[in-house]
Amino acid sequence: MTSARRRAVLTGIGVLTPIGLDVPTFWDAFRNGQGGVRRIQAFDRSALSTRFGGEVLGFDSRNYLDKKERKRLNVMGRTIQFAVAGAQLALADSGVDKSRLDPARFGVEYGAATIPSELEELGPAARVCANCQPGTVHLANWGGAGIGCIPPMWMLNHVPNMLACHVSILHNAQGPNNTITQTDVAGLLALGEAYRTLIRDRADFFLVGGADTMISPINMVRQCLFRRLSRRNDAPERASRPFDRLRDGIIPGEGGGAVVLEEFDHARRRGGRIYAEVVGFGAAFGRSGEAASHGLVRAIRAALAEAGVGPEDIDHVNAQGYSAVDWDAWEAQGLSEVFGGCGRPVPVFAPKSYFGNLGAGSSIPELAASLLAFEHNLVPATLNYKEPDPACPVTVTRTPQPVSRPFFLKVSFTELGQCAAVVCRKL
Amino acid sequence: MRKRVAITGMGVVTPLGHSVGELFGAVVEGQSGVGPITLFDAGTFPTRFAAEVKDFDLGRYVDEPQRWAHAGPNSRLAAAAARQALEDAGLLDNETIDRTRCGVYMGTGEGVQDFHHLIWLVGQHYQPEQRTLDRPAFIAGALRDFNPAREFEQELHTTTAHLADYFRLWGPNYNCLTACAAGGQAIGEAAEMIRHGDAEVMLAGGSHSMIHPLGVTGFSLLNALSTNNADYQHASRPFDLRRDGFVLGEGSGVVILEELEHARRRGAPIYAELTGYGSTADAFRVTDSHPEGRGAVVCMREALNDAGLLPEDVGYINAHGTSTPLNDRVETLAIKQVFGGQAYRVPVSSSKSMLGHLIAAAGAVELIICVMALRRGVFPPTINYEVPDPECDLDYIANDAREQKARHALSNSFGFGGQNISLVVSRY
Secondary structure, rough: OOOOOOEEEEEEEEEEOEEOOOOOHHHHHHOOOOEEEEEEEEEOOOOOOEEEEOOOOOOOOOOOOOHHHHHHHOOOOOHHHHHHHHHHHHHHHHHHHHOOOOOHHEEEEOOOEEEHHHHHHHHHHHHHOOOOOOOOOHHHHHHHHHHOOOOHHHHHHHOOOHHHHHHHHOOOOOOOOOEEHHHHHHHHHHHHHHHHHHHOOOOEEEEEEEEEOOOOOHHHHHHHOOOOOOOOOOHHHHHHHOOOOOOOOOEEEEEEEEEEEEHHHHHHHHOOOOEEEEEEEEEEEOOOOOOOOOOOHHHHHHHHHHHHOHHEEEEEEEOOOOHHOOOOOOOOHHHHHHHHHOOOOEEEEEHHHHHHHHHHHHHHHHHHHHHHHHHOOOOEEEEEOEEEEEOOOEEEEEOOOOOOOOOOEEEEOOOEEEEEEEEEEEO | OOOOOEEEEEEEEEOOOOHHHHHHHHHHOOOOOOOOOOOOOOOOOOOOOEEEOOOOOOHHOOOOOHHHHHOOOOHHHHHHHHHHHHHHHOOOOOOOOEEEHHHEEEOOOOOOOOOHHHHHHHHHHOOOOOOOOOHHHHHHHHHHHOOHHHHOOOOOOHHHHHHHHHHHHHHHEEEOOHHHHHHHHHHHHHHHHHHHOOEEEEEEEEEEOOHHHHHHHHHHHHOOOOOOOOHHHHHHOEEOOOOOOOOOOEEEOOOOEEEHHHHHHHOOOOEEEEEEEEEEEEOOOOOOOOOOOOHHHHHHHHHHHHHHHHHHHHHEOOOOOOOOHHHHHHHHHHHHHHHHHHOOOOOOOOOHHHHHHHHHHHHHHHHHHHHHHHOOEEEEEEEEOOOEEOOOOOEEEEEEOEOOOOOOEEEEEEOOOOOOEEEEEEOO
């Protein structure tokens, strides 16, 4: 028997984060209030202005691939490895028998960001064109002797679509395949698009994920240059404090994850565990101070309308909560506009308080936190939330609290104004 | 009933013209946009030619070109093409439409890394014995030398944010980067957003330039580029036996997609209807397409099904046709599998023979060429077609444009990594 209307459910979770490389460890960190923001260990951080972040420790990509597939790791940068590992974990968690999936109905959609060159790979070529004029290189030497010093597959290490490509190849996923590159909202936009694709009957099974890293010398430099990062170098564990009055900037991080999004009957027929159903999605653009209304407000209202629920029906909001001075205030004002009049304070939970900003890898592990909250009937506390900020009129979770309603809302956005909202329902 | 999607505006910046009219005139004449690389000194590179955009002045399209001062060509070209398309659709300063229902979906490539500062610093601080970098020294140098604004503009969400912000398009805002399939994919997904009701108007397309040292380096290392430096104007020769790789191009193509009733109510020009979209993955190899065109076949079929068409309804195919030995053979094979006996009757051409490969922008510019071909009743040729390849034996509209009418055209885009996109446009 099939439903008249197609429905999309989440049936698998894989996470690779600063607080855990598997679901039980990840959840324990939330339950116990254990954050993963620390001083950077991967390289000598001394020259940076922000010397800490949410770093993934103990990740060995070989653990996630069969022996015969491991040679592929040579052409996978760290971000791609996170993506591939996350997909593997999500599939395993879903319990699906891969041999029974129809490849043509198996889609892959990822959020990804700029992946700068691996500097060491360019080293020998760069030396060939060294000259004594700072800031310029000997281009003729690069084109001549230099190019040959670079590994042939170099470019494929940092093309964003390689996350979804490698995942599709490893799992024979021949359905729709897309890579969304809207940085910190990319994963949630990818989920929204996969949800639409599945509902309109172009796929039955999706791996939706995201991965990113800022914990590398060049990415940390770039983040330090163009983002307002926290400078709380003396107390990294207290640096990520979304909506708190003493927040002082974004915490760079790395990691990612994936979820399995599956058609409801497809999941039911195979007896798959269902974490939640995706019932509403909305996206919009808009920064504060514009003639047009707040983009986040419009995205949330579109998602609620599609879900057929009102603000009062939402158990908790899973926030973007950057820990940024301006953006947290902007987000809180948007949330307050939607939820302010609904008769009860709707709890706001900010997962970045545990691991910082994982960039394009953020949205999916953050969503997973709420899926697990429903699974365990417990919405985690937001770490480091000590002093409310009048500029942030939201009710932030200070202690773990039981789930009281069957819907949660996940929101994400970028500092430029791309916004997305997803409503999930506990079945 | 499903909502229908009209194309109500188009804009381009390409190696063969900075307007749709100029571009289409040039491709019907069979012009080549290929020349020596002038954007940097490529004198010692394995490939020293490309199809560059010439004489581009952003100030002709926007009032505040300084807004894009630190942005890469991907963002600058997109702004110019978007301006043309919005103006064409009568939406530039249109206050009667709800701009929260107008979104952006681009397939825009990455910005350009600061090659000289980056490589100079790496060269200074690389320690060959240990094969590592002196990280603190590199970091200190990069913090000093990199331009923050220029670094930020390399982020992949900046192009569409500029478009939304500058042109006041407050709806959903997406960018996808699926290599050479991105522009087509963006248009297909944007059409789906209109069908679903997420927006009434979507500005969609692609924009990209990889004509910079690292871009040419990357493709050269993969042996993807033609190295026919001696005869560069004939280097892009899709389906010809002597093809030896693609020719890099740059540019942007943008269309305005609009819900059909919305377009009719406001009396917008309707250039064509976007009727079909197919999207699949080869799931085969990172660099090579599947030898039998597995993903491409299903993709074209999906697009036709989506449009409610049979293969014989298609009057023109704008091929991906990169001029690489593998793509053109596999695409030919895939077309034969989808079109069966019809395959030899449907004209196929590759605009890349003239424009080079615009990578993320290719699918968008080529879709616009399809719209113009349907409207004008002229199919642009595949130029440089001289020596038939026994494995590529379709009607490629060799060298001369052909006057012929069609109701429906199919446009293919296949990305490095295995993403396949097919779009169907139909006369309205």
